[in-house]
Amino acid sequence: MIGRLKGILIHKAPPWLVVDVSGVGYELEAPMSTFYDLPEVGREVFLFTHHAQKEDSVLLYGFLRESERRLFRDVQKVSGIGAKIALAVLSGASVDEFARLVQASDVTALTRIPGIGKKTAERMVVELRDRAADFAGGPASASPGLPGDPLAEAITALQALGYKPAEADRMARKVAAEGDVAEAIIRKALQSALR
Template sequence: MIGRLRGTLLDKQPPWLVVDVAGVGYELEASMNTLVALPGTGEPVTLHTHLSVREDAHLLYGFAREQERALFRALIKVNGVGPKLALAILSGMDEDAFIRCVMDDDVKSLTRLPGVGKKTAERLIIEMRDRFPHWQPAGDTLEGLGGAAAPSSAPGKDPLADAEAALVTLGYKPAEAAKMLSGLEGEPTTEAMIKAALSRRLSG
C-alpha cells in the first residue's frame, strides 16, 4: 500500500497530476479541492494517497489532507459509491461541508453533485451519519503540501477547455459543464475556474 508521496510536482491536468519521487513519476487522480491547494509545477509537494487495486488497473488517488483521504475511504464503503463518485463528491464540497450536509439531512445540496441522485444522497446521509462523531474542522491550512498555492496553468494551454474537460471527467454533461463555466474566463488558472464553477453549482 502506498500511503504517502513526497516529491516534485511535474504536471497538473485536472483531475490528474504527476509527482516525481526519486526519478519515478507517479500519476494520481485528485479532487478539485486538492488541486486548487497544490503549489505550481516544479515545486515540492507531499500528498496522502490511497491505492485502489482492480483486475485491470492500479489507481492512485492523492489528497491534500489526511481528513480528505479518511472521508474518501469512508465514502467508497457506502453501497453504490465507487472511487470516481467519491472523488466527484470531494470536488464539489470539502470535508466539513459534506459532514454538515450529512448532519443536517441536506439532501438538496448533495443532489447538486454529479452522479448523486436523491436515493444516493439519502443513502449517504444514513450510512455516514454515525461515522464521524469526533470530526474536527479541516480549516484552510495547506499543511503537508510543501508550499502555498501558486498559478500553474502552462502558457499556451486553454484553461477554459481544460476546465470543461475536467468537469466532464467528474461526471457533468458537456452542456452542463459549459454552463457552469460561463462568465468565469477571468479566473487566473484552470483549477480556480473549476473551483468557482463547482461553488456556483453547489449554491445555485
C-alpha cells in the same frame, strides 16, 4: 501499499497529476480540493495516497490532507459508491461542507454533486451521519493556474468530474471572470452548483 508520497510535482491537469519520487513518476488521480492547493509544477509536494487494486487495474489517488483521504475512504463504504463518486464529492464540496450537508440531512444539496442521485444521497446521510462529526478539513485556496486556456481547461475538468459537456460549459462560463485561472473557475462552478 503506498500510503504517502513526497517528491517533485512534474505535471498537473485535473484530475491527473504526476509526482517524481527519486526518478520514478507516480501518476495519481486527485480531487479538485487537492488541485486548488497544489504548488507550481517543479516544486516539492507531499501527498497522502490511497492505493486501489482491482482485477484489471492499479490506481493511486492523491490528497493534500489526511481528512480528504479519510472522507474518500469513508464515502466508498456507502453501498453503491465507488472511487469516481468519492472524488466527485471532494471536488464538489470541502470536507467541512460535506460534513455539514450530511449532518443537516441536506439531500437536495448532495444531489447537485455529479453522480449522486436522491437515493444515493439518502444512503450517504443515513450511513455517514454518525461519522460526519469526525470529518475535519480546512478551506481550500486557489493555486497558480495551469497553462493554456483556463476556461477550456475548466470545462474539460468539469466533464471529467461527471458533468455533461453542455452543463460543464454553462457552469464554467457563468462564473468565469477576466483573469481567472482554471482552478478558480472550477471551484466557483462547483460552489455555484451546490447552491
